[in-house]
Amino acid sequence: MTARPNVVEHPAVENAADHCTTLEVARWLGMAVRSVQLMVDRGELQAWKTPGGHRRISRSSVERWLASHHSGTTVPTPSTPTPTRTVLLIEDSAHCQHLVSLLVREQFPDVELHVADDGIAGLAMAGELQPAVLIVDILLPGIDGATLLTSLRTHPQFSRSQLIVLTSLDEVQRAPYAFALAGVPVVHKPRLVAELPPLLSERLARATNVPPALAR
Known part of the structure; x- marks a missing residue:
């Protein structure tokens, strides 16, 4: 299917001052x-x-629309843009990916969610994206969960990112990972819908307001 001319692929040069998010x-x-x-x-x-896959709207096209629809009146000016917040989910379960995506889309419309299927790809994406919040499953193919969490918590490159752990393990089964989970909020997957949204809201606020040195 041919893309509509008003929604095109991203431009070769993208100046943040020239575009806005839909929100x-x-x-x-x-x-x-x-x-x-x-x-x-x-x-x-x-x-x-x-x-x-995130939509960006030309600021100049918004200004043209305002000018044509506010002839003879004061044209409103935009407030300071709200920064788009980035969340990275490192999770190999397609079901869990879908559920988290739905929750984020419905309850956090200003959040850009990125997904990695395994720990190695997740580490690479975390380094590139520097997300406000990292949501990590402790059981992932290709990497030891405790090692991954320790890397995310101790490496300076990830110091600005807040952590949330997802797991299907109950408290007894998590015992071998206790040293890596100490001080990190954990969401038990059977309670994901109830527990993740308020916790993600709190972690996003911390990422915005807390200096990096105090982020953990």
């Missing part, structure tokens, strides 16, 4: 996010997709 445009215009998405679909706003 930022919605706040700027005082609209719902869905309304902004429909404006893009109708060709009223120009947008493209990042390599990660």
